[in-house]
Amino acid sequence: MVNNNFSPKWLSIVGIGEEGLDGLGMRARSLINHSELLVGGERHLAMLAEGDLREKLVWASPIEASIQEIVQRRGHSVCVLASGDPMCYGIGVTLTRHIPITEITIVPSPSAFSLACARLGWSLTDVKTLSLCGRDPALLNAVLHPGGRLLVLSADQKTPAIAAHLLTQAGFGNSQMTVLEHMGSPHERIIETVASGWSATDIAPLNTIAITCIPSTPRSHHPASRLPGLPDIAYHHDGQLTKQEIRAITVTALAPSPGHLLWDVGAGCGSIGIEWMRSDATCRAIAIESHPARLQYIADNATALGTPNLEIVAGAAPAALKNLPQPNAIFIGGGLTTPDLLETCWQALLPGGRLVANVVTVEGEEQVFRWQRELGGDLTRIAIQRAAPVGKFLGWKAIAPVTQWRVMKT
Incomplete structure (x- = not known):
């Protein structure tokens, strides 16, 4: 049974950067502090105070079960903790397919794409963006063209090596790859290399890849x-x-x-x-x-x-x-x-x-x-x-x- 006596904005989605809860503004902190149920990955929920006894929900696999549980809490104060900008290949996009935006408050942090552009001096409007989180890396093949700039959300620490191999196989082995880890934290690191020469193994699970596409074979061979x-x-x-x-x-x-x-x-x-x-x-x-x-x-x-x-x-x-x-x-x-x-x-x-x-x-x-x-x-x-x-x-x-x-x- 749906409870119709609820505040229109019962669900909040708060984006968190590498600084954790300390980097959040007053509005985001207030939404977290006044929520009855907190939802997120284990990493996000671990940021909460040790003595926080409120109900918590860790994302299930498949995620649809957790989505339905959130929907069933309509009318109660629920806060979803997310990474960066929840509307940039994030959980906010998924939740807005099930819950009207009139019932949701979204407070984003800078996306990985925005942070990467700030580090590299790139214009985000001139860059092709895509996510390989839960997606086939072969999607990269559709966006490769000489001179193209790509920003890629990695699935994990293995993604840069997979991308380097794919670029080399596709005839773009000369492409410049920049891997940006933990942007915005004291542990931030930037690794620069050429795709065909990729050899790094100690990559952080949270990373973003910037690619400048440079062909290593004649241009006519690339179906751009x-x-x-x-x-x-x-x-x-x-x-x-x-x-x-x-x-x-x-x-x-x-x-x-x-x-x-x-x-x-x-x-x-x-x-x-x-x-x-x-x-x-x-x-x-x-x-x-x-x-x-x-x-x-x-x-x-x-x-x-x-x-x-x-x-x-x-x-x-x-x-x-x-x-x-x-x-x-x-x-x-x-x-x-x-x-x-x-x-x-x-x-x-x-x-x-x-x-x-x-x-x-x-x-x-x-x-x-x-x-x-x-x-x-x-x-x-x-x-x-x-x-x-x-x-x-x-x-x-x-x-x-x-x-x-x-x-x-x-």
């Missing part, structure tokens, strides 16, 4: 662009690859938008879903593929190109599409003549969503023409020719023409 149409050589594949020019047209037709979900049906090596996700960090995609070797290609390509969160579903459509979350866009790159495939996709597509289908066979075109007459949309014939050697000269070599159907569900 976030726009669709990466070079074909960026992908491992067995020939089932939507070619660069057609891929650019296709992803543009799908019109990725932040937070939207794509189904890539008959994903091949995963290129469409990967480039959809590279367009924005919040874009999501599901790659559906039945061929075992191609499933591995998809996983490898997703990791190498910085989209390790691409969801991969092993199986043949339409059966494999059951129980998947409804998409905002669907791409069908193969198997269009499979019975019930188009019907299933069209039914699953959210209103306002886009369906794009590419076909190269006469039988596939027959299906597309029939559906276009029924549902409308646009038909486009894409014919690409590339220059290739013909003896001592150059001639035009045609890529198989593609018929593309684009339609929006109203």
Whole structure:
């Protein structure tokens, strides 16, 4: 039963820096002192006075159980102790998904990113920030580009070595790495090195990594662009690859938008879903593929190109599409003549969503023409020719023409 007789601001979230409770202002101290329940990690709760007998809650794993326990205390004074800025990849972001901000008071300390910029003289607005706390380090691959500046929240003391190895493998071994530990405390330390020469082992668990991206291989080898149409050589594949020019047209037709979900049906090596996700960090995609070797290609390509969160579903459509979350866009790159495939996709597509289908066979075109007459949309014939050697000269070599159907569900 929910108690409706409570002060609107019953939950407080206080960010704590390396100085501990001594570094907090009067408002933060007051919120902590007047709380009935104190929530945090063991490190945070250990900062409280030894004789503090108030109820305390240590974060559980998974954290959802603790979130629910906090929600159930609605109407009582609860204070969550956090690190730095709770709204910068912190617990505040999670809690505001469950509790209205009108019921929460948030008092942040400077974030690790702000402190790092102050140490390095960097402009935070010109830096790409990301967190590897509980996240796949391969996310770094999506943001590497010559001259780029990155600030990375480490998961633990092993993260800098993992990042250095990843940078070196990606051809950015010359990148300057700066590891900043315990910023704002008497134990603050800064370690500077080149990624390929990383050798430090005595790293503090709480650290932030600053990276200036410097390539160690030719620039053309780095798929830095976030726009669709990466070079074909960026992908491992067995020939089932939507070619660069057609891929650019296709992803543009799908019109990725932040937070939207794509189904890539008959994903091949995963290129469409990967480039959809590279367009924005919040874009999501599901790659559906039945061929075992191609499933591995998809996983490898997703990791190498910085989209390790691409969801991969092993199986043949339409059966494999059951129980998947409804998409905002669907791409069908193969198997269009499979019975019930188009019907299933069209039914699953959210209103306002886009369906794009590419076909190269006469039988596939027959299906597309029939559906276009029924549902409308646009038909486009894409014919690409590339220059290739013909003896001592150059001639035009045609890529198989593609018929593309684009339609929006109203």
